[in-house]
Amino acid sequence: MPGTRRTGIQTALLTVPLVVGLLGATALPARAAAATGPRPATSLTCRGAGVDPGARVRHRAAILVDAPLSTVWKLQTDVERWPTWQAPVTSAERLDHGPLRPGSAFRWTTPVPPNPTPATSLEITSTVTQLRRHSCIRWTGPATGEGLHIDGVHVWNFTETRGGVLVSTEETHTGPQVDADVPTATALLRQGLKSWLHDLKATAEAERTGEEPA
Template identity: 60%
Template sequence: MSRISRSRVLAVSLAVAGVLVSTAPVAQAAHHGEPSRCGGRGVDAGARIRYESDAVIKAPLSTVWKLQTDVEHWPTWQPPVLTAERLDAGRLAEGSRFRWTTPAPATPTTPATTLGITSTVQELRRHDCVLWSGPAVGEGLRIDEGVHLWTFRKVRGGVHVHTEETWTGAQVEADVPTATAALGAGLEAWLHDLGSTAEGRHTTRL
């Protein structure tokens, strides 16, 4: 799996969602051209906390898409996801809801806790994009709303995956650099796990 474009480097040193991030730089990608959209909708344009990243995953689009949208099985390939459950039946679609949990380590302003996240799918285009949003609440920590966008494009040798997310809420906005670092580390870990799992399954089937 290869990374595409990164800029505005931010060095961090904290554990996020069970992933240890050292003082090596974490890249916060800047927008180039028009913002990404799914069905005409994207992340919160007014949010102060935002992060985006890209990767090329060397696996079929169908494999990458199934991993990402089979929510109940996230814990089998994403160590930071402790539990995940659908709150409705059927294939993931616009209006679907799911609840999942992930650890959040202590920061200078918040305690270590486990976040319970209730997400609602706002847009979904099969094998193209998905956008969900919802609050994340833990003991001593609350994100009023996270909006998370994923897009998928077939390219030579695999799939170009783009992800971006925004957070809003008084508590996280009180320390924007720390919140942004936490968000970025979590998304980079997610991209890595998605890529390594998809590529591993593809290699096994060859």
């Protein structure tokens, strides 16, 4: 936020709009956790499976990408390429080989600045549970760092339209740190997903035109 110093919590969540929702090296302030608006009537699904129905921290977002579905899909599923178009991802490795498929797993990391503990790194291990090629992906997994453990579920839908590809995503988080302050955790998740969608759109559209992403 302009004019203020971001906490490790804010930095982790704002800069990593990714698989499992992340928090920094310190817990969110404890206060009464009120719900932040009504939940969608239905959740996004992939092969019938959706996000965690009991999670209080959740957000859903979408963006229209003016690029071929094959380009969007390849960017999203080529996990080891994530660091080239998502600056907060410092490393990403597949734990298996071949095309992304149910059972595939990948591990990736993002730094957390000192706040006030020494700088550290969050490690996320994600496992694909459902996938339909060029249509949807669902993955789950924990984010772990010093003094925290958060579980996330993330669903992606890809729908061809006249204007390109509608990319829709929904994510839920559970864990002591996020449950301690649901409104703040939800707001940070919202901003993170918005950032990821923006980067995906910019990169896919740049590849379509042969230009550098904005």
